[in-house]
Amino acid sequence: MFYRPEDGHGLPRNPFNAIITPRPIAWVGTRGKAGDNLAPYSFFNGVAYVPPQVMFAPTGRKDSLRNAEETGVFSISTVEHAAREAMNLTSGQYPPGTDEFALAGVAKADCVTIPCPRVADAPACLECEVVEILRLRGRDNFLVLGEVKGVHLRDDCLVDGRFDATSFGALARGGYRDYSVVREVFEMVRPGEG
Incomplete structure (x- = not known):
């Protein structure tokens, strides 16, 4: 099968997200004039080592984007399998000013290096300063780039x-309504690394 995205795929559901899988989930914490916000994004990844930088890509002018624009900071917490229901609850469309931490019963803590909330008991959290926010092609597509200023690791x-x-059990996003859990890893040595 081959298709051009502008012509459509002819399948019952768009396969794009299923092709790019598994994707790590950024549980993005922000603070704005209307209060604290927590939302998951699966278009997320690391983009540079030195200095460490990450990106997440919201579709639409959601609270996470507005708050990051307003304050210049955001946090990214990793999602564990045990928190899957809470993470899913925070993905809903709620009125501005809704504190998804409270809504989903997620413990909240302040970041150390930036004025922003984070998931208190997340396996890891990255405290980030906004480097740049780009508007991408298409309707309401954005790319938020951030430099990591602090890292929390659960012991x-x-x-x-x-x-x-x-x-x-790191949680990852697949296509459609699919998720996966990291339960097995293996190591490979690159050529020349000995």
Whole structure:
């Protein structure tokens, strides 16, 4: 099968998200004039090591985007399997000013390096300063780039000095309504690394 996106795919559901899978989930915490906000984004990833930088890509002018524009900061917490229902609850469309931390019963803590909330008991959290917000092609597509200014790691997620995604069952997004859990990892050495 081949199709051009502008011509349509002819399938019951768009396969685009299912092709780009699994995707890590950024549980984005922000604070704005209307209060605190927490929302998941699966168009998320790391984009640079030094300095460490990440991106998430909201569709639409949601609270996360507005708050990041307003304050210049955001946090990204990882999502563990045990928090899947709370994460899903925070993905709903709620009126501005709704505190999704409270709505979903998610423990909240203040970040250390930025004036922003984070998921208190997340396996890991990245405290980020906005580097740039780009408007992408299409209707209401944005890319938020941030530099990591602080990193929280939950002690039980460190195994033999390594952050271990299997220790907490890292949650990932697939296509359609699909999710997956990291339960197994394997190591490969790049050529020349010995």
